[in-house]
Amino acid sequence: MKNVLVIGSTGQIGSELTRELRRRYGNDGIVAGYIKGAEPRGELKEGGPSAEADVTNPEMIAEVVRKHKIDTIYNLAALLSVVAEKKPQLAWKIGIDGLWNILEVARENKCAVFTPSSIGSFGLNTPHTKTPQDTVQRPGTIYGISKVTTELLSDYYFKKYGVDTRSVRFPGLISYVTPPGGGTTDYAVDIYYSAVRGEKFVCPIRKGTLMDMMYMPDGLHAAIALMEADPSRLVHRNGFNIASMSFDPEEIFQTIRRYKPGFEMAYAVDPLKQSIADSWPDSLDDSCAREEWDWQPRYDLDTMTADMLKHLEEKLK
Numbered sequence: 001m002k003n004v005l006v007i008g009s010t011g012q013i014g015s016e017l018t019r020e021l022r023r024r025y026g027n028d029g030i031v032a033g034y035i036k037g038a039e040p041r042g043e044l045k046e047g048g049p050s051a052e053a054d055v056t057n058p059e060m061i062a063e064v065v066r067k068h069k070i071d072t073i074y075n076l077a078a079l080l081s082v083v084a085e086k087k088p089q090l091a092w093k094i095g096i097d098g099l100w101n102i103l104e105v106a107r108e109n110k111c112a113v114f115t116p117s118s119i120g121s122f123g124l125n126t127p128h129t130k131t132p133q134d135t136v137q138r139p140g141t142i143y144g145i146s147k148v149t150t151e152l153l154s155d156y157y158f159k160k161y162g163v164d165t166r167s168v169r170f171p172g173l174i175s176y177v178t179p180p181g182g183g184t185t186d187y188a189v190d191i192y193y194s195a196v197r198g199e200k201f202v203c204p205i206r207k208g209t210l211m212d213m214m215y216m217p218d219g220l221h222a223a224i225a226l227m228e229a230d231p232s233r234l235v236h237r238n239g240f241n242i243a244s245m246s247f248d249p250e251e252i253f254q255t256i257r258r259y260k261p262g263f264e265m266a267y268a269v270d271p272l273k274q275s276i277a278d279s280w281p282d283s284l285d286d287s288c289a290r291e292e293w294d295w296q297p298r299y300d301l302d303t304m305t306a307d308m309l310k311h312l313e314e315k316l317k
């Protein structure tokens with residue numbers, strides 16, 4: 001029996017991770033943490049305990065952890081890359097001051113902590129193709145700077161205090177459940193909504209721009225499998241590269257067109273999103289994750305597209 005607190009349980013990853021953890025470990029021990037204005041509703045609320053858990057309020061987090069005897073925290077509080085560029089100080093306050101609060105509570109209460117990093121933790125001078133696990137990380141965005149700091153601070157708490165910190169570098173996550181808000185990779189979700197609604201899609205990312213992407217079920221599996229992994233096998237801890245597919249806008253468009261022959265796409269490049277995308281890798285080398293905790297994705301672009309379209313047809317009916 002595990003007692004888990006999911007911080008950010010109503011967000012893009014959190015809403016599905018909370019359901020998946022409840023499915024695997026039972027409802028009672030999985031607490032859906034939320035902030036005011038983003039309270040859980042429906043199945044997320046009825047399906048198990050929930051609690052206000054604002055990362056900027058360490059006393060509140062400590063109280064929830066003690067009350068529910070939490071042993072594992074999934075800390076998903078963060079602003080995505082494009083929003084973070086518009087609100088850099090808030091991005092730092094949530095991403096780093098918030099992380100510091102979580103790590104301190106974890107140290108005092110002996111909790112394991114998962115805080116995602118991202119492909120955004122790399123920068124222009126990182127090798128772009130098959131980006132290695134250990135390489136140059138000099139990002140130019142506040143999102144990337146906060147993700148590198150997340151990895152380093154999490155490693156520091158492990159080495160100095162023995163806090164069981166682990167994380168992956170998420171690619172763009174694609175899902176039909178909760179839409180992302182303010183990321184560079186959001187286009188790869190939006191394009192499916194346009195296809196199912198029968199609308200022409202206007203792509204904000206230039207043709208030929210490769211980025212790593214992943215279907216949400218694989219992302220959830222990665223987060224849970226890493227936290228369950230045998231610690232004696234882990235050479236790395238924070239910031240495992242994980243990968244399943246890398247494509248440019250044209251490739252995802254052509255894949256969708258195989259199912260929706262009349263689907264159309266035009267380009268209206270967004271300079272901010274494009275400059276962020278240009279600084280991120282084309283593809284990651286995830287061999288360390290495969291070796292150290294048997295990471296393996298199940299979906300590729302084709303199987304993901306078939307599943308996305310099927311579920312969105314149902315959802316938007």
Ligand code: AKB
Pocket residue numbers: 080081082118119120170171172173180182183184185186
């Ligand atoms: C974003 O685009 O900001 C995120 C990410 C890849 O970290 N989806």
